[in-house]
Amino acid sequence: MPFDAVQPNILWICTDQQRYDTINALGNSHIHTPHLDRLVTEGVAFTHAFCQTPICTPSRAAFLTGMYPSTVHACTNGNSHWAEAAPLVTKLLADAGYDGGLAGKLHLAGAQGRIEPRPSDDGYRVFHWSHHPMPDWPDGHAYADWVAAQGFDLVEMYRHPERIPPELHQSTWCADMAIEFVQEQRTKPWFMSVNCFDPHAPFNPPQSYLDRYDPAELPAPSYRVTDPTAQSRLEGVDFQTAPRDPETFGAREIKAAYYAMIELIDWNVGRMLEALERSGQRENTLVIFTSDHGETLGDHGLLLKGCRFYEGLVRVPLIMSWPERFCSGLISDALVELIDVAPTLLDAVDLPIASRMQGRSLLPILTGSADPHTHREFVRSEYYHTLNPAERPDIELNITPNSPKIRGSYATMVRDRRYKLVVYHGHEEGELFDLEHDPEEFENLWDHPEYRDIRFALMKRSFDALALAVDIGPEQIVYY
Numbered sequence: 236m237p238f239d240a241v242q243p244n245i246l247w248i249c250t251d252q253q254r255y256d257t258i259n260a261l262g263n264s265h266i267h268t269p270h271l272d273r274l275v276t277e278g279v280a281f282t283h284a285f286c287q288t289p290i291c292t293p294s295r296a297a298f299l300t301g302m303y304p305s306t307v308h309a310c311t312n313g314n315s316h317w318a319e320a321a322p323l324v325t326k327l328l329a330d331a332g333y334d335g336g337l338a339g340k341l342h343l344a345g346a347q348g349r350i351e352p353r354p355s356d357d358g359y360r361v362f363h364w365s366h367h368p369m370p371d372w373p374d375g376h377a378y379a380d381w382v383a384a385q386g387f388d389l390v391e392m393y394r395h396p397e398r399i400p401p402e403l404h405q406s407t408w409c410a411d412m413a414i415e416f417v418q419e420q421r422t423k424p425w426f427m428s429v430n431c432f433d434p435h436a437p438f439n440p441p442q443s444y445l446d447r448y449d450p451a452e453l454p455a456p457s458y459r460v461t462d463p464t465a466q467s468r469l470e471g472v473d474f475q476t477a478p479r480d481p482e483t484f485g486a487r488e489i490k491a492a493y494y495a496m497i498e499l500i501d502w503n504v505g506r507m508l509e510a511l512e513r514s515g516q517r518e519n520t521l522v523i524f525t526s527d528h529g530e531t532l533g534d535h536g537l538l539l540k541g542c543r544f545y546e547g548l549v550r551v552p553l554i555m556s557w558p559e560r561f562c563s564g565l566i567s568d569a570l571v572e573l574i575d576v577a578p579t580l581l582d583a584v585d586l587p588i589a590s591r592m593q594g595r596s597l598l599p600i601l602t603g604s605a606d607p608h609t610h611r612e613f614v615r616s617e618y619y620h621t622l623n624p625a626e627r628p629d630i631e632l633n634i635t636p637n638s639p640k641i642r643g644s645y646a647t648m649v650r651d652r653r654y655k656l657v658v659y660h661g662h663e664e665g666e667l668f669d670l671e672h673d674p675e676e677f678e679n680l681w682d683h684p685e686y687r688d689i690r691f692a693l694m695k696r697s698f699d700a701l702a703l704a705v706d707i708g709p710e711q712i713v714y715y
Contacts, residue, residue, distance in 0.1 A: 242585065243424065243521045244520040245426035246511070247429065252435040253551065254530055267498050267501070269501065274554045278522070278562075279556070280565070281597075283571065286529075286549055287573060287615065288304050288621060289529065289541070292311065293310050296309030296317070301578050302594075303593055303617065304617055305701070315345060317354040324576075328580070331584070332423050334419075334421055335427075336426070338377075339432065350364070365432070368389075368405035381411075397440070397441060401499055404499060405431060406499050406503050417516065424584075431500060433500055436538075455486070458535060462535045463536060466537070471644075472659050474542060474543060478536035481533035487533075520557070521561075522554075523553075523554070527551070528540060529547045534547050543657075549616045560583075569607060570610060572615070644661075645661060667686055667693070
């Protein structure tokens with residue numbers, strides 16, 4: 236309920252595996268997202284926000300600490316536990332008097348077939364954990380318990396996931412838990428993390444939402460017949476699926492399902508905003524909408540995620556809205572990173588930004604006191620044996636019949652306004668794209684003699700940035 240305080244409440248909505256180009260108000264006329272569109276008009280939308288790795292665990296570790304995955308040594312999707320390498324921004328908020336809640340996944344450690352061990356102090360008083368909605372968890376799966384309390388059996392429901400009513404979907408449960416939390420009586424500010432599993436694969440929305448999209452009317456993925464040859468150069472580099480012609484795996488049908496899942500998320504965003512308005516809290520609540528990384532969705536013949544850095548994988552939605560203080564209707568094309576979120580939150584609630592944080596506050600852009608189109612000269616993303624837990628050096632992913640073996644690849648990306656450079660370490664391969672002339676990233680200029688100097692300059696910039704981001708002490712972080 237309302238309280239007298241300068242500090243805002245914080246509603247932080249983070250989806251899983253949602254591309255940047257999935258919001259109607261930001262240019263995708265094929266998807267229906269009225270509530271996200273409303274957030275765009277009521278806040279600031281960053282069209283060039285980049286995750287620090289295209290895989291869940293290290294990305295979440297990065298944006299929750301404001302530090303690069305390589306700095307906090309959280310690089311794999313199967314960590315046995317969170318290494319407590321740096322305090323989470325949620326703990327810093329809790330230490331400052333915020334009341335914290337979570338619904339959905341945390342995923343700072345591996346959670347396949349087990350309950351994820353919580354960090355020693357994550358700042359959450361309320362913790363409704365559900366890594367994913369499938370009925371393959373031991374006791375302690377809060378979503379399954381909630382379904383049972385409604386008189387249903389998740390095992391039975393999930394035999395036909397398309398028949399699951401939207402009201403019983405995990406995305407809806409996350410929103411329900413958030414609404415319950417924000418309506419509690421309290422005398423101090425709160426923060427709520429809403430971390431639904433969708434639109435992550437498997438692509439299985441409720442049928443009523445899927446029926447809203449005709450695959451034939453959706454644009455085809457970005458694909459050329461030369462893509463399999465281009466991907467064959469990288470066959471020794473990790474990815475969850477082998478490259479194929481998108482027509483062979485029904486990419487438009489998958490896109491329809493993906494959009495339907497996002498529309499269900501959008502409906503629940505609307506429900507949460509309505510709850511804030513109903514309780515008189517909307518004006519003083521900072522709402523964030525983002526995702527941990529993207530999805531290839533058929534682009535270049537690929538599906539899901541892995542060691543690639545195409546725009547659809549590393550570029551994500553990022554909208555921030557606080558009616559009482561932030562600009563409204565501002566669309567910023569500044570280059571930003573998800574590690575910028577944590578220092579922005581601390582800055583917005585008038586808390587000191589931890590000296591170890593490598594992110595940069597976006598508050599000047601949000602409040603209109605800085606150029607909305609300038610923030611970073613370039614952005615970085617990393618990949619360090621991310622799909623391959625160290626204790627399992629060679630695993631087979633059973634995602635599709637053509638799934639390759641995971642070897643434990645290493646790669647880094649640097650991207651400025653015009654160029655993107657990717658280095659696949661340990662391989663004689665890389666990628667250089669001129670995004671001004673080739674926005675869909677088809678023409679690899681890595682070996683082009685005319686771009687040799689550009690490649691060298693970007694490689695040096697990437698190497699310098701990586702070296703300067705090494706954690707050498709809380710007072711010695713170099714910001715570039």
